[in-house]
Amino acid sequence: MRKAQAASRGVSDEDHDAAVVQLRALLRRYEHYCMQTDSSPCILLKNDILLKIDQKHLLKKITLSFPDDKPSDAVLPSLQPLLMALRDERYIHVEELNIWSLPLKHKDVVELCLMLERGGRTVYPIRSLEILDCKLDDWCLERFGKAVNSSYITTLCLDYTCMSKEGLIGLLSRGFGSCQVHSLSLCYCGLGLWSGTLLASLLTKSSVRELYINGNELQCVGATELLRPVAENCQKMAETPKKTTSITDEAELINQLSNTKSSMQRKSAHKGKKTKKKRGKTKSRPEAKEGPWLKKLHMFDNSIDNQVPNQLKRLMELICILVKFSSDLIELDLGENHIGEDSGKKLLEALKDRKAAKLSPIKIQVSTRMSTETFSAILKSSKELKSGKKKRQKKRVTIEFQMIKH
Template sequence: MSKTQPSQKKKVAVLPGGKTPARKNLAAIKVHGLLRAYESHCMKMGSCVSTVLREDFSRCIDIQKPLTKITLFFPECSTAERASVSVCPLLCAVRDERYTHVKELRLWDLPIKHEDMADLCLLLEHKGRTVYPLTTLELLDCRLDHWALTRLGRAVALSSITTLSLDYTPIELEGLKGLLSGLEWSSHVLSLSLCYCGLGPWSGSPLASLVSRSAVRHLYINGNGLQRGGATELLQPLAEHSEQTAMTQQTTHPTDTANENSHQGLSQDSREKRVKGKGQKKRRQRVKRKSAGAVATGPWLEKLHMLDNAIDEAGPGATAAGVDLINIICVLVKHSSHLLELDLGENHVGEAGGKLLLEALIERRKAKHPPVKIRVSTRMSPSTFSAILKSSKELKSVKRKRPSRRKTKKN
């Protein structure tokens, strides 16, 4: 068999610095092609080239791995230069190169025009085109109007997105309804973050409809103004569903204390440890299967973060009929076996509310539900506050702070 002549070898792309990648490694070649296409489109459209994104491209080329997380923002741009900043060159480059390795797309503090939003939505939707399997979309402080939010909601419902974050984006009632209209019947969006979006008491009912009809299991609404009225409307269906589910389970599977104590050959302590260990393992597996399936709908949440929502004030939008928000929260804590995280920090529940919440945590432990991570304000007696912490797990915030234009971020 004759050997291949040198003149018959295929040409290999040359990377920056004169480096030639291995023939088997196509990741660096694809990233390099995406970088060239991005710079070319920036030049044609008169847009600034993000140095942060260029560094991410170069780093992936050096380590010869595909770029799976794209973060586009311009910390080095001044106010005058921001007029030439655009997301369109990046979207065009991804389409031209058919770059399907991106899993996470983060756009921070960018002016997104209607044309750019339309291009982004076409990239997300699965309608016979090249499928770009994006799972995380983050649009922070991008100033989206009603049309853009409505278009985005419809596109996300037809995409692979499981995590959607619109933090620091001012959203009014019509914009929220337009966004949620596309997400309400989604069976794959698991996490929604609307922190510091200016939501008021009017947002409680649309959000309650969302969690009742969609697969959203993680809801982050920190830094808004739901107050008691909006929080009550949001939590009411969650509490009612958890209470009804608990009553149904008790009726269908009544506890038989005689059978529980009929085990012989084991001491009381060892028997309790064994039963507790098996129960916790089964519950963890059940919760994990439900989270991974992402198809079950209904008014229940695993993570609810409501830090700093002014629910210590009655304010406008407070509900009539004397519905007590603390009692609703306690019902949710007692009976919801799905609830894993509850953030009520910087909201004044008071000493009386703290004691009710402590009793609910004790009842939850007796019901052998999974432990819940909880955070409350310190505006109560030290003894009640410490008892709540002992009866629950510590909750640490995982939300990212607002990006700064003066600092760069590495993937």
């Protein structure tokens, strides 16, 4: 019975046994290199490996983290033993790699980048990379930007990495224009007004469609620079079908008639013949959309307020354009940004226009610093948005407090 169930899922007992053998070898090799390099094995990683051994499943998500409950003079985990163990065992099943609160040296960064890049002898198809609070300098960011260009990564998170203007330029200028990253998270990275133009250029040239920049200091000016090309392209794409419909109607009708006629001719030609076995249908790839557009935008706590009314007014005009016309936008986080009552009413009107246009609802979060009526109406006109990024901020504070305490 067990074999039958495994076969129905496409997994054999041999596959389960092979997974156990691989994981045991990986754990032994990892502990061996930890002793060699005088570093402490990561307890979380060891537990994850042992759990997968019990389940007889491959480990596809690896998390290497700083031990919160150890004294400051304790031996810390290191990235080197893990990388060496993965290489020696040719363990190519990791899809998600998380490195939390572990200061990385230049050597660590180089070794990790060589593993991510597709030009090596062994391919490690890591698709999600999260480097959280690892104290990366400008050189490390530039090296990661280069590695991402030739990797399989689609989701990149560099939260709590303090970035200068040069560091962000180095990260974005190396390879984001041609890589396949669609989700980028730069929360609590110290990004200021200057980052708006750089991020706008990123969205214009790359495939990034989910942008998380919570806890930064873009303010109205930086956020306006970021959203201007996205909003302009969104409005342009919304107006284009209205202008071209009347011109293309006749051509579309001719094409439909032609397709119908050819279909009838094919049916008559095959009449009376034996039907051949159907082959699998090959779906054509959808055409890439022109210009920058966003699916998710999280700008929680970016010091956006009404201190300079004209700046907030311009920003809200761009946000309202996105809300009205973007059929792709599904999440918008403006929490802890004090947009005020007037901007709240404009956002509410944009949500009503979106509903009238029969576009899908957006998950929205806004600050409560507006009238109860306007705030409640915005929530009723949208879906509730819960952001997981704020929990990471609390974790960071806890880590720093424990380090100071010790």
